[in-house]
Amino acid sequence: MGGPTTGAMGSVTGATTSPAGPTTMGASSSGSGTTGSGTGNTTGSSTSNGGASSSTGGGPNTTGSSSGTGGTGGGGAGIQADCSPAEGEIPELTLTPVATVNVPVDLAYPPGDERLFVATLDGDVRVIKDGQVVETPFLSLGSKAVVGGNLGDERGLLGLAFHPDYADNGLFYVHYVAGQGVDGASTNDSVLEEYKVSADPDVADAASGRVVLVVEQPSSTNHKGGSIEFGADGLLYWGLGDGGGMGDAMGNAQNTSALLGKLLRIDPLESGGMPYSTPADNLAMTVSGAAPEIWDYGLRNPFRFSFDLCEGDLYIGDVGQNAYEEITIEKAAEGRKNYGWNIWEGLHCYPNGDSCSDDGVTQPLLEVPRAQSSSITGGSVYRGSAIPSLRGVYFYADYMSNGAWYTRYDRDANTAAAPTSISQELNVEGVVAIKNGADGELYFVSIGSGLSNNVHPEGTIYKLTAAP
Numbered sequence: 001m002g003g004p005t006t007g008a009m010g011s012v013t014g015a016t017t018s019p020a021g022p023t024t025m026g027a028s029s030s031g032s033g034t035t036g037s038g039t040g041n042t043t044g045s046s047t048s049n050g051g052a053s054s055s056t057g058g059g060p061n062t063t064g065s066s067s068g069t070g071g072t073g074g075g076g077a078g079i080q081a082d083c084s085p086a087e088g089e090i091p092e093l094t095l096t097p098v099a100t101v102n103v104p105v106d107l108a109y110p111p112g113d114e115r116l117f118v119a120t121l122d123g124d125v126r127v128i129k130d131g132q133v134v135e136t137p138f139l140s141l142g143s144k145a146v147v148g149g150n151l152g153d154e155r156g157l158l159g160l161a162f163h164p165d166y167a168d169n170g171l172f173y174v175h176y177v178a179g180q181g182v183d184g185a186s187t188n189d190s191v192l193e194e195y196k197v198s199a200d201p202d203v204a205d206a207a208s209g210r211v212v213l214v215v216e217q218p219s220s221t222n223h224k225g226g227s228i229e230f231g232a233d234g235l236l237y238w239g240l241g242d243g244g245g246m247g248d249a250m251g252n253a254q255n256t257s258a259l260l261g262k263l264l265r266i267d268p269l270e271s272g273g274m275p276y277s278t279p280a281d282n283l284a285m286t287v288s289g290a291a292p293e294i295w296d297y298g299l300r301n302p303f304r305f306s307f308d309l310c311e312g313d314l315y316i317g318d319v320g321q322n323a324y325e326e327i328t329i330e331k332a333a334e335g336r337k338n339y340g341w342n343i344w345e346g347l348h349c350y351p352n353g354d355s356c357s358d359d360g361v362t363q364p365l366l367e368v369p370r371a372q373s374s375s376i377t378g379g380s381v382y383r384g385s386a387i388p389s390l391r392g393v394y395f396y397a398d399y400m401s402n403g404a405w406y407t408r409y410d411r412d413a414n415t416a417a418a419p420t421s422i423s424q425e426l427n428v429e430g431v432v433a434i435k436n437g438a439d440g441e442l443y444f445v446s447i448g449s450g451l452s453n454n455v456h457p458e459g460t461i462y463k464l465t466a467a468p
């Protein structure tokens with residue numbers, strides 16, 4: 001077992017068909033081994049009860065229509081995002097504590113599920129149920145994950161995602177930096193691993209771990225990326241940084257045969273004897289020789305990205321080098337983009353003062369200068385029902401400056417509104433994730449203050465609410 005240790009080509013075969021995305025035909029890669037025929041990800045066929053829109057069986061459920069009647073639901077309990085248009089004025093906002101957990105770093109939920117699952121930097125997944133943190137961890141990676149914590153040491157458990165068919169297959173995925181005893185991985189490598197829930201819905205089967213993909217990393221302890229998220233196409237997207245250091249010294253981000261400095265897009269299910277498969281319409285469709293796992297390239301450290309639950313658009317926060325942080329918005333199903341790093345930093349040539357070409361480069365919709373932000377935390381689009389004026393509004397934050405902002409994406413114009421700062425209103429430290437719950441409401445994950453290798457402070461999960 002063990003995922004293909006990559007760096008260059010994974011041994012990937014097999015076509016993936018996805019009911020929601022472009023239908024892909026044919027094997028996409030020439031990896032060794034057999035050509036899989038995995039139909040992989042059949043994302044269920046449940047139909048939501050929310051009106052005319054049919055869903056793809058849960059997950060980041062999208063209808064693609066913004067004028068929907070709110071029906072985008074997944075399976076399960078029928079909790080769903082509210083895709084109706086925004087109404088009214090945006091009120092004063094605040095953050096209401098939901099739970100405290102040591103070093104929380106990411107948050108996710110199974111489709112249609114009321115529970116929230118919190119990944120912690122030190123390798124646990126905790127369940128928040130009925131407003132309480134379940135005492136027994138859902139999963140503990142233990143020494144399989146190496147945990148950093150000092151400034152510039154970004155190692156640990158970084159991302160968590162539930163399979164769109166979780167209700168049927170019980171599968172979920174974790175992204176972490178390898179410690180000891182991970183199949184096919186050396187310490188510091190990036191690992192994507194699949195686990196399955198046990199008979200107890202609040203506890204995973206710790207023995208079920210299956211390494212899906214290992215990406216070799218250089219020795220540096222930063223730029224590990226973070227988020228893993230399923231798109232409406234039922235495929236898993238995985239952001240990986242450029243390998244660390246300054247200026248992408250190893251030249252990974254623009255190297256389309258390397259997996260670092262990329263957004264990957266794979267079907268993580270075992271398929272035809274292979275640990276995962278790749279769709280035929282990844283970057284390799286347009287860039288000859290590109291590794292079959294790559295969706296987008298030219299990223300520095302896409303620590304947090306998310307999909308709008310209603311439109312399916314992809315929002316990427318890319319952490320900058322010296323001068324500019326970036327928010328990139330990619331319309332649903334429009335990938336295969338070069339986001340510019342390390343030729344561009346934000347809307348400026350890199351290094352500053354150089355001249356450079358924008359040929360083939362897609363620029364971010366927003367750049368955030370270092371005076372405001374130095375480690376951007378890409379957030380999510382509000383799709384709840386509690387504050388109707390916020391529907392369609394994207395929130396993001398900064399880990400270092402404790403800043404927080406919102407903007408709204410105009411899909412027709414492909415522009416983002418000038419950001420509104422809510423830093424003082426929210427007054428929150430150390431935001432490392434802003435995620436939806438199954439009901440589309442937004443949760444801010446604060447890792448807590450005083451984090452170091454030896455101190456793993458208590459952090460807080462907050463719900464975004466209207467101020468009283």
Ligand SMILES: [Ca+2]
Pocket residue numbers: 298318326339340341344345346363364
């Ligand atoms: Ca860029």
